[in-house]
Amino acid sequence: MTSFTKTPGWLDWYANPSKPRFKLPVGSVDAHCHVFGPGDEFPFAPERKYTPCDASKAQLFALRDHLGFARNVIVQATCHGADNRAMVDACKASGGKARGVATVRRDISDAQLQELHDAGVRGVRFNFVKRLVDFTPKDELMEIAGRIAKLGWHVVIYFEAVDLPELWDFFTSLPTTVVVDHMGRPDVTKGVNSEEFALFLKFMREHPNVWSKVSCPERLSVTGPEALNGEQNAYQDVAPFARHVVEQFPDRVLWGTDWPHPNLKNHMPDDGLLVDFIEHIAPTPELQRKLLVDNPMRLYWPEEVRG
Numbered sequence: 001m002t003s004f005t006k007t008p009g010w011l012d013w014y015a016n017p018s019k020p021r022f023k024l025p026v027g028s029v030d031a032h033c034h035v036f037g038p039g040d041e042f043p044f045a046p047e048r049k050y051t052p053c054d055a056s057k058a059q060l061f062a063l064r065d066h067l068g069f070a071r072n073v074i075v076q077a078t079c080h081g082a083d084n085r086a087m088v089d090a091c092k093a094s095g096g097k098a099r100g101v102a103t104v105r106r107d108i109s110d111a112q113l114q115e116l117h118d119a120g121v122r123g124v125r126f127n128f129v130k131r132l133v134d135f136t137p138k139d140e141l142m143e144i145a146g147r148i149a150k151l152g153w154h155v156v157i158y159f160e161a162v163d164l165p166e167l168w169d170f171f172t173s174l175p176t177t178v179v180v181d182h183m184g185r186p187d188v189t190k191g192v193n194s195e196e197f198a199l200f201l202k203f204m205r206e207h208p209n210v211w212s213k214v215s216c217p218e219r220l221s222v223t224g225p226e227a228l229n230g231e232q233n234a235y236q237d238v239a240p241f242a243r244h245v246v247e248q249f250p251d252r253v254l255w256g257t258d259w260p261h262p263n264l265k266n267h268m269p270d271d272g273l274l275v276d277f278i279e280h281i282a283p284t285p286e287l288q289r290k291l292l293v294d295n296p297m298r299l300y301w302p303e304e305v306r307g
């Protein structure tokens with residue numbers, strides 16, 4: 001029995017997901033997923049903004065195998081704050097099949113950074129979504145970015161589209177590869193030709209060090225239909241956004257399930273059907289291979305990539 005009480009209304013991850021119809025390329029990477037606790041083993045952080053259900057490494061690895069992925073990139077979830085133990089434990093237990101993205105504070109020592117590196121961490125996450133984290137001063141983040149750059153790591157940024165103008169100067173002065181979570185959370189009701197999305201595309205076009213995860217249609221969608229009950233055309237309002245980014249920047253996109261899908265309010269998607277969504281955003285075998293294999297391998301397992 002866990003000693004934590006979930007946030008009221010919390011939706012647990014979908015049990016018994018379907019087998020995807022879409023056949024993932026060999027060596028595909030789920031490049032955005034999390035572990036939650038288990039809370040009794042790896043307590044959630046006191047400063048967290050939500051308390052989730054447990055989602056263990058064994059459950060993540062079972063999902064990986066069921067869906068047909070070869071590897072995972074485990075991103076530190078905000079409910080664990082800067083306590084990376086659950087994520088690090090999962091990376092170490094994966095037998096080299098998982099790499100990690102950590103959250104660190106400026107007081108982390110060089111030796112601790114090296115320990116994270118040895119466990120498989122290759123990036124840090126800076127979060128600007130106000131419902132998830134308290135504000136961290138930009139000079140602190142820049143100092144961290146300078147230190148992790150020396151390890152060859154990158155910075156993952158999570159923000160809402162409306163905040164991009166204010167964050168632009170900070171983002172464009174980061175000294176590393178910069179990976180945007182969930183396409184910078186566009187408001188899909190504004191349409192793919194909106195000024196807001198144009199700014200995001202400009203951000204990527206003018207800065208070749210910026211990559212994007214084309215993930216989380218279930219989070220961004222307003223009209224669905226939801227990836228449930230065998231739906232093969234889920235999230236039609238999000239697909240044009242993701243497809244646009246994939247086609248414009250085929251060598252700088254990543255895809256992930258976002259399992260166990262923190263903070264969804266309306267529904268919990270069937271992860272098998274989420275995988276089927278990939279064909280709608282990366283319509284050719286070449287785009288699929290880049291999105292799911294070549295790009296994540298280059299970023300997270302460069303030592304295994306020849307040339």
Ligand SMILES: O=C(O)c1cc(C(=O)O)oc(=O)c1
Pocket residue numbers: 076077078079132181219258262263
């Ligand atoms: O939109 C979210 O609620 C969310 C939260 C987290 C996290 O708490 O780390 O991560 C995500 O990728 C998305």
